[in-house]
Amino acid sequence: MRYLTAGESHGPQLTTIIEGVPAGLPLLAEDINEELARRQKGHGRGRRMQIEKDQVQILSGVRHGITLGSPITLVVENKDFTHWTKIMGADPLEEENAEVKRVISRPRPGHADLNGAIKYNHRDMRNVLERSSARETTVRVAAGAVAKKLLKELGVEVGGHVLEIGGVKAEQTTYETLNELREKTEASPVRCLDETAEKMMMKAIDHAKENGDSIGGIVEVIAEGMPVAVGSYTHYDNKLDAKLAAAIMSINAFKGAEIGIGFEAARKPGSEVHDEIQWDIENGYTRKTNNAGGFEGGMTTGMPVVVRGVMKPIPTLYKPLQSVDIETKEAFAASIERSDSCAVPAASVVAESVVAWELASALVQQFGQDNMEVIKKNIVHHQERARVF
Numbered sequence: 001m002r003y004l005t006a007g008e009s010h011g012p013q014l015t016t017i018i019e020g021v022p023a024g025l026p027l028l029a030e031d032i033n034e035e036l037a038r039r040q041k042g043h044g045r046g047r048r049m050q051i052e053k054d055q056v057q058i059l060s061g062v063r064h065g066i067t068l069g070s071p072i073t074l075v076v077e078n079k080d081f082t083h084w085t086k087i088m089g090a091d092p093l094e095e096e097n098a099e100v101k102r103v104i105s106r107p108r109p110g111h112a113d114l115n116g117a118i119k120y121n122h123r124d125m126r127n128v129l130e131r132s133s134a135r136e137t138t139v140r141v142a143a144g145a146v147a148k149k150l151l152k153e154l155g156v157e158v159g160g161h162v163l164e165i166g167g168v169k170a171e172q173t174t175y176e177t178l179n180e181l182r183e184k185t186e187a188s189p190v191r192c193l194d195e196t197a198e199k200m201m202m203k204a205i206d207h208a209k210e211n212g213d214s215i216g217g218i219v220e221v222i223a224e225g226m227p228v229a230v231g232s233y234t235h236y237d238n239k240l241d242a243k244l245a246a247a248i249m250s251i252n253a254f255k256g257a258e259i260g261i262g263f264e265a266a267r268k269p270g271s272e273v274h275d276e277i278q279w280d281i282e283n284g285y286t287r288k289t290n291n292a293g294g295f296e297g298g299m300t301t302g303m304p305v306v307v308r309g310v311m312k313p314i315p316t317l318y319k320p321l322q323s324v325d326i327e328t329k330e331a332f333a334a335s336i337e338r339s340d341s342c343a344v345p346a347a348s349v350v351a352e353s354v355v356a357w358e359l360a361s362a363l364v365q366q367f368g369q370d371n372m373e374v375i376k377k378n379i380v381h382h383q384e385r386a387r388v389f
């Protein structure tokens, strides 16, 4: 499966075309809208989220609520576009549009502005920020919603939560089932399981906002029900854990990814890191622990997949940071009109989506691309073979 996204942050709409989704998958706009709404929530978001009410239109690839096997086109409108029609679409040659020719020549530290302008030879950095904006994650979540629907049909559930914001760590991070995780995080303004930490995280976000500052954090994504031996060790670009790390790192502002205990493995001996193997007739091969986060040799172990990602603080700050105007080369202190002060809760939904996408793609690649019935049968056969192997 693959998908492209297109669209600017303040343009008319965002689009994704998804290719390779098998035929026979039940898919409704409401499945996708639910995920889009989850991405819009979270303490610390800026004014833009009060303007947008993300709703998907399914424009191809689905008939009577069932996928056809042909490319699926999903579109989400930018409601904010009505305020930006001149800036986004004005004919620069018309005299009356002189005012909207105003260019952005002051790059924000931490954003894509300066490097993007140099690379694409844009003197107006709006041409960069419109596409580098995380507004694009809207349609990545839409594609992820399709992947989640596919995974659910195949017995795989994906959930996520926030582990840390602005240095405040969640102490209580355990849960019985992914359903419990989902219920608790849906009720939390920061998508955190720990109610004491949640309050402190919200305070940290408010404090950052009051000071014109921003904060980042750490999110965790878990997937349960992945069959064993999905992915491959045979070639670097077939390793599924590597694909997950790249997917996490592709989210705007994400600067690190971990699988299982991740960086902690550097500080422990092998005897405390590797997960001992056991077997019983009912469950086949399982592990006593899951430090490997569900991966060995680029393939799933059949244990839950555990992936974490670290998000840096939002770059656009109300508190001015030093930068240089590319026209005058003069130093200035950047000031801005609106921004999120913390988007870690929203980003946890994006992280779930990109992980779901990679897992769904891997299943389809390994067990058949054409229709859901064949894939389901192939997975049942594979699981049975692995159990008694």
Ligand SMILES: Cc1cc2nc3c(=O)[nH]c(=O)nc-3n(C[C@H](O)[C@H](O)[C@H](O)COP(=O)(O)O)c2cc1C
Pocket: 046, 110, 111, 112, 132, 133, 134, 137, 251, 252, 253, 254, 312, 314, 315, 316, 317, 338, 339, 340, 341, 343, 346, 347, 350
């Ligand atoms: C959900 C989400 C919301 C974001 N909101 C903002 C924002 O309001 N202002 C901002 O400057 N950056 C925001 N970012 C981060 C920037 O998009 C990101 O830092 C920028 O594209 C530069 O890329 P890099 O940080 O990955 O190097 C957001 C990121 C995510 C995932």
Ligand SMILES: C=C(O[C@@H]1CC(C(=O)O)=C[C@@H](OP(=O)(O)O)[C@H]1O)C(=O)O
Pocket: 009, 046, 047, 048, 049, 052, 132, 133, 134, 135, 138, 252, 338, 339, 340
């Ligand atoms: C629009 C979204 O996030 C945006 C991501 C973003 C950035 O620079 O990444 C900057 C802000 O855009 P604006 O300047 O229009 O307020 C955020 O609101 C979204 O998540 O849907």
